Amino acid sequence: MYGWTGNLLRVNLTDRTSSIESSEKYFDYIGGKGMANRIMYDEVPAGTEPTAPENKIVIAVGPNTASSAPTSGRITLSTLSPFTKFNAIVDAHMGGDTGLQMKTAGYDAVIIEGEADAPVYIYVEDDKVEIRDASALWGKLTGETTAAITKETTPGVNVVSIGPAGENLVNLSCVMTGIAHCGGGGIGKIFGSKKLKAIAFHGTKAVEVADPKKLKALNDYVMNDLIGSNNNHVVPSVPQSWSEYDAPRSRWTGQPGLTWGAAEGGPIDTGESPPGQPTRVGFRCMKSVFDHGPIAEKYTVKMTGCAMCPIRCYASVNIPFMKERYGISGSHANTCLGNRGMANLVTNFVDVEDEGDGALAGRIYGATMNDEYGLWDNYGEMLATLNYFMKDDYKLMKQILTEEEFNAIDWSKRESGDLTFIKDMIECLIDPNHSMYNLAQGAYYVDEKYHDILGDDYLHSQALGLWGPLGGKRHHGNESNAQVGLLTNIIYNRDGMCHTIVNVTGSGLPYELQKHLLEDLFGEGCLDRPQAYTPMNEAKAKFAKFGIMRQVLHDSMTLCNWVWPMTFSPRRERNYQGDLSVEAQYMSAITGQDWTEESLDFATERCIQLHRAMTILQAGTVDMRKEHDAVSEFIFEMDPDKTPFEEGTVKLDREDWEVALDMFYREFGWDEKTGAPTRATLEKFGLTDIADELAAKGLMPA
Amino acid sequence: MTMNHGNLPEAPHSGELNPAAQENSGAQELIKLLRANTEKSKVTGKKELLKKLPGSLDRAALLDLLSKTANKQAPPELGDISHVEGQKDTYYYDQTIMTVQYARLDALIQDKDIMRTVAAVVRSDSKLYPRVTPFKKLTGMPFWCTEDELLGVAARMKLDEAYQDIRMISASNGVRGFFSLESLSETYAQSLFEMEEVFIPDNP
Numbered sequence: 001m002y003g004w005t006g007n008l009l010r011v012n013l014t015d016r017t018s019s020i021e022s023s024e025k026y027f028d029y030i031g032g033k034g035m036a037n038r039i040m041y042d043e044v045p046a047g048t049e050p051t052a053p054e055n056k057i058v059i060a061v062g063p064n065t066a067s068s069a070p071t072s073g074r075i076t077l078s079t080l081s082p083f084t085k086f087n088a089i090v091d092a093h094m095g096g097d098t099g100l101q102m103k104t105a106g107y108d109a110v111i112i113e114g115e116a117d118a119p120v121y122i123y124v125e126d127d128k129v130e131i132r133d134a135s136a137l138w139g140k141l142t143g144e145t146t147a148a149i150t151k152e153t154t155p156g157v158n159v160v161s162i163g164p165a166g167e168n169l170v171n172l173s174c175v176m177t178g179i180a181h182c183g184g185g186g187i188g189k190i191f192g193s194k195k196l197k198a199i200a201f202h203g204t205k206a207v208e209v210a211d212p213k214k215l216k217a218l219n220d221y222v223m224n225d226l227i228g229s230n231n232n233h234v235v236p237s238v239p240q241s242w243s244e245y246d247a248p249r250s251r252w253t254g255q256p257g258l259t260w261g262a263a264e265g266g267p268i269d270t271g272e273s274p275p276g277q278p279t280r281v282g283f284r285c286m287k288s289v290f291d292h293g294p295i296a297e298k299y300t301v302k303m304t305g306c307a308m309c310p311i312r313c314y315a316s317v318n319i320p321f322m323k324e325r326y327g328i329s330g331s332h333a334n335t336c337l338g339n340r341g342m343a344n345l346v347t348n349f350v351d352v353e354d355e356g357d358g359a360l361a362g363r364i365y366g367a368t369m370n371d372e373y374g375l376w377d378n379y380g381e382m383l384a385t386l387n388y389f390m391k392d393d394y395k396l397m398k399q400i401l402t403e404e405e406f407n408a409i410d411w412s413k414r415e416s417g418d419l420t421f422i423k424d425m426i427e428c429l430i431d432p433n434h435s436m437y438n439l440a441q442g443a444y445y446v447d448e449k450y451h452d453i454l455g456d457d458y459l460h461s462q463a464l465g466l467w468g469p470l471g472g473k474r475h476h477g478n479e480s481n482a483q484v485g486l487l488t489n490i491i492y493n494r495d496g497m498c499h500t501i502v503n504v505t506g507s508g509l510p511y512e513l514q515k516h517l518l519e520d521l522f523g524e525g526c527l528d529r530p531q532a533y534t535p536m537n538e539a540k541a542k543f544a545k546f547g548i549m550r551q552v553l554h555d556s557m558t559l560c561n562w563v564w565p566m567t568f569s570p571r572r573e574r575n576y577q578g579d580l581s582v583e584a585q586y587m588s589a590i591t592g593q594d595w596t597e598e599s600l601d602f603a604t605e606r607c608i609q610l611h612r613a614m615t616i617l618q619a620g621t622v623d624m625r626k627e628h629d630a631v632s633e634f635i636f637e638m639d640p641d642k643t644p645f646e647e648g649t650v651k652l653d654r655e656d657w658e659v660a661l662d663m664f665y666r667e668f669g670w671d672e673k674t675g676a677p678t679r680a681t682l683e684k685f686g687l688t689d690i691a692d693e694l695a696a697k698g699l700m701p702a
Numbered sequence: 703m704t705m706n707h708g709n710l711p712e713a714p715h716s717g718e719l720n721p722a723a724q725e726n727s728g729a730q731e732l733i734k735l736l737r738a739n740t741e742k743s744k745v746t747g748k749k750e751l752l753k754k755l756p757g758s759l760d761r762a763a764l765l766d767l768l769s770k771t772a773n774k775q776a777p778p779e780l781g782d783i784s785h786v787e788g789q790k791d792t793y794y795y796d797q798t799i800m801t802v803q804y805a806r807l808d809a810l811i812q813d814k815d816i817m818r819t820v821a822a823v824v825r826s827d828s829k830l831y832p833r834v835t836p837f838k839k840l841t842g843m844p845f846w847c848t849e850d851e852l853l854g855v856a857a858r859m860k861l862d863e864a865y866q867d868i869r870m871i872s873a874s875n876g877v878r879g880f881f882s883l884e885s886l887s888e889t890y891a892q893s894l895f896e897m898e899e900v901f902i903p904d905n906p
Contacts, residue, residue, distance in 0.1 A: 238843045239807050241743040241800040247831070248839050249898055255843055256743065272743075291906070336906040380905070465905075479901060506902075510830045529832070531893045572801070639893075648893035 002210040003063030003591035004031065008039075009107045009129065011122055013194050014053060014114030018129040023108040028686065030556035030600075031062025033091050034607035035109055036078035040089055041610060041690065043111070046617035046697075050082040050186075051169065051193035053115035059199070060109040062557040063590050065099045066207045066308065068215065070222050071560035073306035075099040075183075080618070081493045082186040083171035083378070083442030084471035086628070088493040088618035089611060093555055094160075094175070094183030095306035101158040104203030112196065121161075121198040123153055126205060134197035138167060141372040142176040149200050161198035162188040163374025165430045169193060171441040173430075174376035180314055180333040181306070184376040185494050186442070210592025218585055223278035223310065226566040226578055228252060228507070230285045230313040230335075231499060234570040235508035237290075242274040244572055247508030251313070252570075253286040260286075261298040262318055268302075275570045281310045288315035291339040292363060295356040304333050311563055315339065319364055321352050326419055332364045334371070337380055341366030342422045344383055350417040358417060365419040369426050378442060379473035379495045384464050385439050385446055386425065390414075399453050401435045444471030460633035467496065468631045476502040478635060478650045482533035483660040484526075486652065487544035488551070490629040491608070493615060499561045500547035505530065507568050509576055517568065517577055522546065532647040536656050541663035552611075553583060553604040606685040608668065609677050613690045616676055622699045624675035625661060671701035729777045731757030732767055736783055737796045743844060745786065745793035745800070745808045768794070788813045811844060819845070820855050820880065821865050828885035834871065834895040836879040856880070873899040 008023045026035040036058035048054045057079045064072040075098050081090035102110065105126050112122070119134040132152075137145050145161040158177060165173035166188030173188030191197070209215050228234035229252035235245040236252045254270030261267045273280035287303060288296040292315070299319050303312035314335045322330030334341075343366035349358030370377060377383055389396040398406055409428070413421035428436035438449050443466055447459040459469045467474040467489035475495035478486040480502040489496035504514060504527075515527045523539030554561040566578040580597065587595035612624070621627045635652050636644075644653035662672050669681035678701060682691040694700045735756045739746045748768060755764055770776040771783045771794065784797040788809035795805045810819040820840060827835045840847045847855075859865035867883040871892055877899045881891040 238839065239804055240843075241740065241804045244801045244803045246839075247833075248836050249902060257843060475905075479897065479905070511832065512830075531897060532890065647887065648890045 002208050003067070003587075005103065005106050005108050005205075005207075007107050009110045009124065011110065011112050011129065011131065012114045013112065013116040013120060013131065013196060016116070016120075016131045018131070020127075026109070028603065029607055029610070030553070030603050031065070031108060032060050032074075032558040033076040033078065033093075033552060033555035034603070034610070035062075035556070036060035036076050036091070037089060037607060037610055037614065039109060039111060040078050040080075041614050043113075044080065046614075047620075048080060050080040050087050050190060053113075053194070055080050055190060055193075057112040057187065057190055057194070057196075058109055059098075059102065059112070061099045061103045061107075064557045064559055064586055066103040067209055067586075067590050068219060068308060069559065069586050069590070070219060070227060071306070071309045071311065071563045072558060073097065073099050073308045074555070074558045074560050075102065076555055076558070077175070077183050077185075077187050079185075079187055079190045082189045083445065084493050085444050085469070086493065086615070086619040088615045090185045090187075090493045091555065092175070092183035092185035092187040093497065093561075094177060094181055095309070095560070096177040096181035097158045097307045098160055098177050098181075098201060099558065100307040101201035101203045103207055104205050105201050106203065106205050110199070112194065112199070115193065116195040119195050119197050121149060121196065121200065123149075123157075123200050125154065125157075125202045134195075137197045139164060142374050143179055143372055145198055146176075146179060149198055153200055154202050157200050157202040159198055159200045161374070162191045162196075163372060165373050165375040165440070166192035167197075168430050168432050168437075170375065170430050170437070171445060172376045172378050172382050173374050173440075176371055176374055179371065180304070182338060182371065182376065184378070186376070188374050188376065209590045211589045214589035215586070218582065218589060220278070221579075222566065222582060223281060224276050225571055225574065226569050226582065227281060227310070227563070228284070228568070228570045229254075230287065230311050230562065231503045231506055232563050232566065232568065233503075233506060233508050234568045234576065236272075236284075237508075240272050240274075242272060245508060245510065247506075249506065250508040251287070251290055252284045252508070253290045254283040255286075258286055258289065259297060260300045260302050262301050264301070278310070282312045285311055285313050287313050287335055288317055291315055291336065292317075292360050293356060295354060295360050298354075299330075299360070301331075305335075306560070309560065309563075311560075313562065317364065319357075319361060321357075322361060322364065325352060326361070326365055328365065328368055330364065332368050334367050337377065338370075339363055339367055340377075340380070340383075341368070341370045342377070342383055342386075342426065343367075345386060345414065345422050345425055346417055346419060347415050348417040362417075362419055362422075366422050369423050373426050373430055375426060375430065375440065379475050381443050381464065381466070381473045381495075382429075382440060385443060388458060388461070388463055389439060396450075396453065400438065400450060405435055442471050444469065456633075462634035462638055464632075465634075466632050467635075468629070470628060470630075472496070474632075478652055480505050481528060481540070481543070482650050482652065483536050483657065484540050484544045484547065486631060486635065486657075487541075487660060487664050488547045490631065491548055491611070497561070498547050498551040500550045500565060500567075501543070503563075503565075504567050509568060513576060514568075517575075518543065521580075531650060533650060534645065535653075536660040536663060538663055541660070541667050544664055545667040548608060549601060549604050550583075552607050553600065556604065556607055557583065557587065559583065559586075602685070605668070606687065609682060609685050609687055610690065612668075612670070612677055613682065613687065613694060616694060616699050617697070620697075620699075622674050622676045622694075622701055624670075625665075625673065629661060629675055631657070674701045676701045728757065728759045728763050729767055729779045731759060732764065733779050733783060733796070736794050737799070740796040740799045743800070743804070743808070745795045745805050745812060747788075747791040747793050747812055749791050751794075768792075789815060789818065808844060816847065816851060817855055817858060817862065817865060820847075820852070821859070821868055821882075824868055824880040825882040825884060828882040828891070832885055832894065833898065834879040834881045834886075834891050836877060836895075836899065838877075840880075852878075852880075871895055875900050 077092040119138040121134040146159040233250040237250040259267035270283040288300040304314040305312040316333040319330035343362040351358040429440040473495040488498040522542040526539035526543040639649040642649040793809040856870040
């Protein structure tokens with residue numbers, strides 16, 4: 001067998017047993033997300049509560065994982081969402097080394113079921129599976145836990161751990177691995193509900209691929225001709241001699257004179273890394289400076305990232321004064337919003353050695369605290385919620401906290417720039433006995449708890465920035481090609497995390513060139529000028545579908561959707577045209593099966609139809625259009641001085657949005673009235689059993 | 703597809719191989735110098751070459767070689783050499799290493815006319831991408847202007863008829879940038895800049 005290992009590991013925490021089964025019946029779902037979702041459908045009945053022992057955690061990788069394909073280090077953890085409306089299926093996508101270690105231990109998926117009667121951790125070393133006592137680890141931070149399990153097991157082990165937030169059943173809690181990488185979606189709470197402190201993998205087996213020569217050739221092709229930087233930005237952030245274009249917001253930030261300033265042995269210049277120099281790809285993304293600003297250069301040790309990823313989007317920094325000043329290590333690695341952490345809870349920063357280093361220290365402190373406590377920010381929603389409750393001189397905070405609780409917090413630290421205020425707040429947020437705990441349950445539940453004082457404003461506010469009242473944060477929504485970006489958000493039961501569209505609009509290439517390349521794929525009118533959008537059309541619906549399709553494909557096979565697909569190329573010799581057939585070529589080379597773009601699209605769409613049907617079953621309503629896909633009011637009310645379709649806004653038009661839904665539903669073969677898959681659509685993808693269940697429960701569109 | 707690169711000054715460039723050309727050491731010495739400079743992301747001005755003649759070349763031989771690069775009669779070694787016309791000089795570079803777009807930028811920088819440089823970059827960014835040009839682009843590689851210089855440019859542009867299309871704006875976080883009214887309206891530029899400088903950094 002090539003690509004897949006053929007093995008599912010089942011671990012039952014209730015009776016502390018494990019077994020190995022064949023994974024072959026799930027190959028139609030590719031792997032990763034698709035496989036994990038189907039297992040969840042097969043084994044977790046609709047209506048199950050997220051924290052019930054009957055809920056499961058499915059950790060899955062795909063055929064590409066650990067194959068050597070660039071960016072193939074990601075992993076999916078599926079479960080029932082604890083933090084969004086309906087508690088429907090949700091996936092956490094995590095980087096690091098977990099996928100590599102789990103796959104080389106011999107597993108396509110691990111199913112964790114039941115509930116332990118005391119804290120445990122699971123240790124998997126190839127065929128050896130042990131459920132070990134974790135009583136001594138309960139209460140420990142994620143870093144301490146990782147260190148302790150590594151010491152107890154074997155060097156090189158990969159530890160996936162929850163912190164006190166997960167133990168205390170905070171909805172917005174995560175798992176952490178490698179100290180830096182987070183799996184969100186509230187998965188930490190599900191670990192905690194099962195008294196599962198951690199799972200650790202150590203694999204020593206090979207991943208067999210069908211055609212190693214073809215795989216090597218594909219890797220060379222991608223590395224030389226297709227890959228850019230993080231988010232597949234294909235032009236550098238500053239003019240460089242080899243490049244025709246530049247874009248200040250590009251994540252291709254490496255440049256002559258910009259160094260990893262705190263590198264071992266002295267500063268390392270990131271230099272120019274033009275296409276065709278694969279060994280220099282890792283210097284393209286100088287993420288520390290991109291995320292934190294120029295002050296971060298002198299503290300940058302290196303760029304790091306996930307197993308098998310050449311992009312290195314994680315900024316590893318070391319700030320020596322953190323230890324003495326704030327009592328924590330100044331060594332930290334993270335990326336994107338994770339690098340913000342909870343820093344903006346503090347309204348002023350105090351510089352220490354250089355101008356701007358106070359804000360940098362705040363970010364590192366906030367991110368470190370979140371990671372250590374295993375708290376997940378829901379793409380910034382938790383911070384937005386806290387600031388919402390603290391505005392107007394703490395008006396709402398005073399209403400929800402007891403007087404004793406309010407007075408026990410030293411609020412003056414916030415304005416004085418004392419970073420320990422962040423820790424103070426986190427310790428309240430994860431304390432089930434503190435009223436602030438309610439603010440870490442996700443916006444949907446915050447609104448449910450406090451709707452009497454919040455009214456309708458909070459959940460639909462621009463300050464909160466949800467894509468919809470379901471509770472998922474807008475994550476590359478209407479700011480990314482208007483209707484197209486927002487359509488990619490509504491599929492999920494959390495923030496969208498779909499990067500296919502924003503990778504295109506943020507590529508750095510000029511608009512007319514992007515448009516030319518995309519219209520060949522999706523038709524005229526698929527891409528609007530930035531902040532100057534036009535009414536919905538069929539080409540946009542196809543582009544939006546493509547966005548979702550590739551994301552689900554990447555999460556299933558697995559490749560990183562923060563880099564893929566290769567829609568564009570950095571090579572001017574190719575006129576910047578990427579190659580969208582590469583994923584199918586990888587699947588063929590790795591599995592030995594004959595995959596085409598069309599057959600892979602079909603398998604991918606099966607996964608999406610499954611996900612939609614599972615959401616309907618868990619929601620208990622067929623009316624997805626009204627109950628699930630409804631978007632926040634601010635989407636239609638932002639920029640009050642502008643009207644929809646006017647240059648300079650992405651404020652959507654209500655009627656046009658309904659047209660967008662119609663067209664999007666048609667692309668997927670869904671009933672236009674409800675947005676639910678028809679029987680014909682489900683049967684087309686071999687999901688007859690699910691159609692039968694939907695019909696039996698009255699959840700099939702008329 | 704051929705892109706219109708905004709308002710960066712267009713210049714002819716050559717570089718096609720001339721198989722009839724003869725090898726000569728002077729050409730080799732010239733190309734060695736031009737390539738070395740190109741690798742350092744620099745175009746080389748004719749005036750600079752004449753001031754310090756490369757290797758064994760005399761003034762007449764150098765001018766002869768440079769003229770051949772312009773009329774496509776260059777010896778094979780010079781086949782990769784192209785040039786752009788600046789306001790104050792002609793600038794040469796190896797087109798296998800450097801794009802003509804970058805060569806035009808560096809020619810502007812070498813001409814040392816900051817107003818013209820800023821205007822060319824801003825007009826190009828506004829028309830081509832379209833986007834506002836943040837100060838940080840102009841304070842970084844390869845321009846290395848200071849913030850004070852840019853504020854001075856903005857003040858002087860207000861008084862110069864040639865730059866009445868250039869406007870300076872600020873995002874809500876105080877970040878400054880320039881745009882050209884030839885391609886962007888003020889309100890459109892403001893929204894583009896706010897998205898780039900405030901929304902996207904907060905929602906990475």
